[in-house]
Amino acid sequence: MKERKSDMERACKEMRLGVAVDVEKCNGCRTCELVCSLHLSGMFDPYSSAIRIVRPDVHGPISSEIRDGCDLCSGLSIPYCVEFCPTDAVFLTRVP
Amino acid sequence: MPAYGWVGNVAWIDLSDRSIRIEPIDKYREWIGGRGLASHLLLENVPVEADPFSAENIVVISTGPLTGTLSPASGRLSISSKNALTHGYGSANVGGYFAPELKRAGFDALVIRGVAKAPVYLSIHDGKIEICSADGLWGLTTSRCDEALKEQSRNMEARVLCIGPGGENLCKLANVIVDKGRSASYGGIGAILGAKRLKAIVVRGSMSIRVHSPDEFLSLAREAFEKIDRSGVVAHLKTYGLLAASPPGIDGRAAHVVRNYKDGVWDGDKTVKTNPLVFIVGHGVKNLTCYNCPIRCSRLFRYADEDGTNKLFEGFQANHITNFGSMIDNDDPELILEASALCNDLGLDVDGCGCSIAWAFESFERGKLSSSQCDGLKMNWGNRGAVIALLHQIAQRKGLGDLLADGPREAAGRLDRETIGWAMSIKGAPLREINMQTNMSWALGVAVSTRGSGHLNGAFRMENLPELSSEERKSVGFHTRPDEAGTSAIGLGVAWYEDFKSLVDSLGVCYFTTWWINGKALGPSDLAGLYRAATGECVEARELLRRGARVQNIEKAFNTLHAGMGRESDFPPSRLFEKPISRGVNMGALLTRDRWNALLDGYYTARKYDLRSGWQTRECLTDCGLEAVARRLEGAGRLIDPSHES
Numbered sequence: 001m002k003e004r005k006s007d008m009e010r011a012c013k014e015m016r017l018g019v020a021v022d023v024e025k026c027n028g029c030r031t032c033e034l035v036c037s038l039h040l041s042g043m044f045d046p047y048s049s050a051i052r053i054v055r056p057d058v059h060g061p062i063s064s065e066i067r068d069g070c071d072l073c074s075g076l077s078i079p080y081c082v083e084f085c086p087t088d089a090v091f092l093t094r095v096p
Numbered sequence: 097m098p099a100y101g102w103v104g105n106v107a108w109i110d111l112s113d114r115s116i117r118i119e120p121i122d123k124y125r126e127w128i129g130g131r132g133l134a135s136h137l138l139l140e141n142v143p144v145e146a147d148p149f150s151a152e153n154i155v156v157i158s159t160g161p162l163t164g165t166l167s168p169a170s171g172r173l174s175i176s177s178k179n180a181l182t183h184g185y186g187s188a189n190v191g192g193y194f195a196p197e198l199k200r201a202g203f204d205a206l207v208i209r210g211v212a213k214a215p216v217y218l219s220i221h222d223g224k225i226e227i228c229s230a231d232g233l234w235g236l237t238t239s240r241c242d243e244a245l246k247e248q249s250r251n252m253e254a255r256v257l258c259i260g261p262g263g264e265n266l267c268k269l270a271n272v273i274v275d276k277g278r279s280a281s282y283g284g285i286g287a288i289l290g291a292k293r294l295k296a297i298v299v300r301g302s303m304s305i306r307v308h309s310p311d312e313f314l315s316l317a318r319e320a321f322e323k324i325d326r327s328g329v330v331a332h333l334k335t336y337g338l339l340a341a342s343p344p345g346i347d348g349r350a351a352h353v354v355r356n357y358k359d360g361v362w363d364g365d366k367t368v369k370t371n372p373l374v375f376i377v378g379h380g381v382k383n384l385t386c387y388n389c390p391i392r393c394s395r396l397f398r399y400a401d402e403d404g405t406n407k408l409f410e411g412f413q414a415n416h417i418t419n420f421g422s423m424i425d426n427d428d429p430e431l432i433l434e435a436s437a438l439c440n441d442l443g444l445d446v447d448g449c450g451c452s453i454a455w456a457f458e459s460f461e462r463g464k465l466s467s468s469q470c471d472g473l474k475m476n477w478g479n480r481g482a483v484i485a486l487l488h489q490i491a492q493r494k495g496l497g498d499l500l501a502d503g504p505r506e507a508a509g510r511l512d513r514e515t516i517g518w519a520m521s522i523k524g525a526p527l528r529e530i531n532m533q534t535n536m537s538w539a540l541g542v543a544v545s546t547r548g549s550g551h552l553n554g555a556f557r558m559e560n561l562p563e564l565s566s567e568e569r570k571s572v573g574f575h576t577r578p579d580e581a582g583t584s585a586i587g588l589g590v591a592w593y594e595d596f597k598s599l600v601d602s603l604g605v606c607y608f609t610t611w612w613i614n615g616k617a618l619g620p621s622d623l624a625g626l627y628r629a630a631t632g633e634c635v636e637a638r639e640l641l642r643r644g645a646r647v648q649n650i651e652k653a654f655n656t657l658h659a660g661m662g663r664e665s666d667f668p669p670s671r672l673f674e675k676p677i678s679r680g681v682n683m684g685a686l687l688t689r690d691r692w693n694a695l696l697d698g699y700y701t702a703r704k705y706d707l708r709s710g711w712q713t714r715e716c717l718t719d720c721g722l723e724a725v726a727r728r729l730e731g732a733g734r735l736i737d738p739s740h741e742s
Contacts, residue, residue, distance in 0.1 A: 027385040045304035056252030086390035
């Protein structure tokens with residue numbers, strides 16, 4: 001499993017694929033954090049999620065952060081955060 | 097043993113002696129959480145003779161085992177206490193982000209008792225609770241308090257629950273505001289916190305929430321999200337949001353309430369001027385959401401206040417259009433928005449205020465209030481200046497506001513008993529509902545609601561039922577087609593939805609994702625699956641509904657013991673039996689006492705309550721394992737036991 005994960009991570013790096021958030025579409029529900037943390041740690045813990053949604057003012061702008069540790073949900077055709085996002089704000093993209 | 101679903105701790109906080117005791121959640125698991133846990137704690141811990149504003153009353157702020165998990169719309173919080181308006185059971189429920197944050201800070205629930213010597217707030221961070229001085233916060237509006245506490249805690253991601261000036265001044269229409277715009281409004285809960293001199297709670301958590309079977313939970317959550325999406329709820333509510341239920345409704349049949357329920361139909365041009373789309377298109381800024389919710393029914397609105405300053409606010413709902421619109425005969429959308437936003441900032445319940453102000457307008461019109469009693473305000477229907485001034489007076493308990501702050505029923509008792517005839521309330525709580533003469537499943541659910549009056553218990557929409565399969569309909573109690581439903585079927589339906597809604601409120605998820613709003617959304621089996629995977633407890637939907645029935649029965653017993661409620665408490669105000677709707681699609685609609693008595697008989701039969709007194713029987717309590725509650729009622733002489741009757 002670990003091997004497959006690192007293979008996937010390597011492949012993603014080679015293809016320069018990653019997850020990104022369109023903050024204009026994002027509503028700030030943080031479902032992506034929940035499903036990511038469940039995948040990575042087996043628990044609901046936004047701090048162990050590789051994707052972070054930050055909205056200091058509940059009515060204000062949203063910012064996002066993709067951290068180290070994202071394996072694009074190795075073995076899945078669509079990462080969980082992309083699949084579960086209710087506004088299609090999270091998407092796969094080529095990273096610089 | 098690790099706590100699955102729950103995080104494991106209930107904090108008992110005594111503001112009188114500043115003591116804090118942490119208790120494991122384990123002994124309370126049978127109460128599920130949220131509203132269920134609160135019902136048990138309130139019945140066991142609040143003395144019958146306790147005044148709602150006394151140190152003996154407790155406030156239970158509780159999450160559920162699904163709160164903060166991937167279960168859809170898992171951001172709900174229950175806030176429960178002895179009711180300031182009815183002296184019976186009080187429970188409010190609110191979304192936003194506070195509840196998951198509280199769990200991640202290590203607490204499933206807070207139980208607050210006592211009265212602080214001086215105003216305080218609670219600061220909660222990763223298992224630690226501090227009682228801090230609220231110097232500098234007392235007197236602030238709710239939005240300002242939210243900002244000040246975030247600045248003070250140097251953490252802009254902290255979540256704040258607070259009261260406004262209304263709660264501080266013990267206004268019985270006061271609410272609690274979460275995340276600057278979400279209100280928990282029933283039961284004068286803001287005034288209860290004000291009486292405890294508790295201004296706010298600020299919470300920050302970085303702990304994790306575990307579930308028993310992560311893979312199964314993920315799979316069930318996926319199915320639940322897909323089911324909600326397929327149901328049409330998302331498409332409908334993301335468009336209309338919380339304004340979806342505004343009269344005349346999508347089908348043009350919903351009844352208004354006009355000028356303090358004098359009629360159920362409003363002038364066509366006024367209806368057009370206050371149509372939900374006027375607000376959505378003309379004033380809507382963007383959709384907002386609660387934690388982990390696919391629906392995003394909330395919205396940010398823009399309005400101009402009396403000085404012409406542009407302002408933003410969240411939390412605007414269909415009932416706001418009613419209570420600051422047709423209820424006071426105002427068709428100015430700007431006033432509806434401004435009054436609603438002001439209520440949020442002052443920490444006042446919009447519906448209760450609209451109801452109190454409508455009573456005042458009518459009392460003035462009928463010569464029961466003089467100009468001098470109204471401080472010279474022009475008390476003609478819909479007057480913008482009077483409405484805004486009265487809201488400030490209510491929050492400060494000044495002038496006429498001191499009278500209106502207690503709600504229309506108590507205000508009428510203090511002013512002139514003749515005005516009780518147009519004090520629109522049930523069990524002492526302001527009536528905030530449309531469709532009371534046209535939709536019997538709705539009206540019955542509102543009238544028998546344990547928290548006074550309100551549609552968020554057993555009131556259900558008959559039009560949802562065709563969305564259920566015939567088997568599902570039978571499980572809800574409907575063996576007939578909905579359009580053929582008689583009074584007993586309606587009673588069964590209300591009783592079933594009461595149990596279901598109690599369960600939903602106990603789990604810590606939002607009813608907008610469930611059968612309560614749409615028969616194709618999540619039902620008991622879906623929720624039971626998520627509960628099992630979260631907690632590891634092998635329990636079927638039927639057993640969870642039985643636990644919902646226990647909550648309902650405890651709240652009912654609380655009302656009987658604390659407020660002496662019985663059958664007479666389950667009647668809507670007399671005006672609804674006297675004035676038929678004058679014209680339009682609902683012309684002639686009127687409640688009749690015979691019909692209402694038949695509805696109550698059907699409902700009491702379904703619940704196994706006594707038909708004559710409306711009290712509980714030994715059978716209904718033993719059915720759900722509440723023998724101890726039966727003994728308490730028996731001791732108070734308020735239990736009916738047919739086997740003992742001659």
